[in-house]
Amino acid sequence: MIRIENLSKTFTLHNQGGAVIPVMRGAELAVARGECVALTGASGAGKSTLMRMIYGNYLAASGHIWVGETDVAAANPREILQLRRHMLGYVSQFLRVVPRVPTLDVVAEPLLAVGTPVDTARARAEELLERLNIPRTLWDLSPTTFSGGEQQRVNIARGFAHDFPAMLLDEPTASLDATNRETVLGLIEEAKARGSAIIGIFHDEAARDRVCDRQIDVTGFSPQVAA
Numbered sequence: 196m197i198r199i200e201n202l203s204k205t206f207t208l209h210n211q212g213g214a215v216i217p218v219m220r221g222a223e224l225a226v227a228r229g230e231c232v233a234l235t236g237a238s239g240a241g242k243s244t245l246m247r248m249i250y251g252n253y254l255a256a257s258g259h260i261w262v263g264e265t266d267v268a269a270a271n272p273r274e275i276l277q278l279r280r281h282m283l284g285y286v287s288q289f290l291r292v293v294p295r296v297p298t299l300d301v302v303a304e305p306l307l308a309v310g311t312p313v314d315t316a317r318a319r320a321e322e323l324l325e326r327l328n329i330p331r332t333l334w335d336l337s338p339t340t341f342s343g344g345e346q347q348r349v350n351i352a353r354g355f356a357h358d359f360p361a362m363l364l365d366e367p368t369a370s371l372d373a374t375n376r377e378t379v380l381g382l383i384e385e386a387k388a389r390g391s392a393i394i395g396i397f398h399d400e401a402a403r404d405r406v407c408d409r410q411i412d413v414t415g416f417s418p419q420v421a422a
Contacts, residue, residue: 196361196392197249199224202258202268202416204244218244222258222416224394228360231383231393233407236414242396245413246363249394250285251275262361280308284362286354288369290338290346298324298341298349299334305357316356323352326378348375355382362386364395368402380406 202222208214219241226232234242247253249260251267260267265278279285284305292301299320306316324334327348333341338349351367367383368376376399383406386393397403403410 196228196263197224197226197394198259198261199245199249200259200261202245202248202260203256204241204248204253205256217256217418219413219416220418222413224411226361226392226394228390228392229387230409231387231395231407233395233397233403233410235410235412241413241416243365245416246285246365246394246396250283250363251278280305282360284354284357284359286351286362286364286367288347288366290350290353292338294339295337297335298329298338301338301349302352302356305353309357311357319356320352323356324349326382327352327375328378344370344372344375347371351379351382355386358386358389359391361392362394364393364397366396366398368397368399376402 199222202219203217204219206216206218208216222245224232234245236242244253248255249262249267251270255268258268262278262283265274265282267275267278270278299317302320302323303313303316306319307313321334329345329348329352333345338346341349347370354362354364364383367379371379380402383393387406395407397407
């Protein structure tokens with residue numbers, strides 16, 4: 196479902212004379228349906244960079260990033276938007292939403308975007324908000340007013356609303372209490388059971404050991420190691 200082939204990445208420092216910094220070279224990775232792979236490595240090794248490349252936020256210098264039949268490295272913006280809508284979910288650490296949109300609509304939006312009937316989408320949103328212990332009294336309010344922990348749980352609910360065939364998870368259990376952490380791990384296990392291919396960053400070692408089938412140390416993709 197997700198295949199990375201001979202992937203390389205550089206950053207150009209325009210404020211430093213256009214210096215080109217190689218940050219990744221020759222990355223290779225394949226994730227099958229129903230599999231969860233953890234990216235590991237020290238801070239700065241390239242975990243987040245790789246995730247952002249898969250999602251299409253960073254351009255690749257060379258190589259291929261296949262998500263289903265779409266090569267993200269060669270896709271145009273319209274193709275990437277379609278991929279994100281139908282195929283590739285991303286649960287980041289931070290909630291970014293339009294202000295004043297009610298929480299229930301924020302969570303239902305990924306389903307509405309693919310044509311799910313409003314009642315069905317809202318029912319799924321309600322289920323996830325219940326599971327993640329967001330009080331009903333908050334559902335009609337914008338999550339921009341919520342605490343950090345509440346925003347994180349709304350973000351997780353939104354990310355799992357649609358049954359994406361592929362998912363990227365950036366620290367999905369960070370800062371959660373034991374009850375909500377267990378809920379999130381359950382959501383990941385359910386996604387795997389229905390065939391989602393998942394790549395994640397997990398600093399929570401116990402969570403990583405529970406839901407991940409393999410670990411890939413991205414340090415091996417650094418130019419110094421790959422050279």
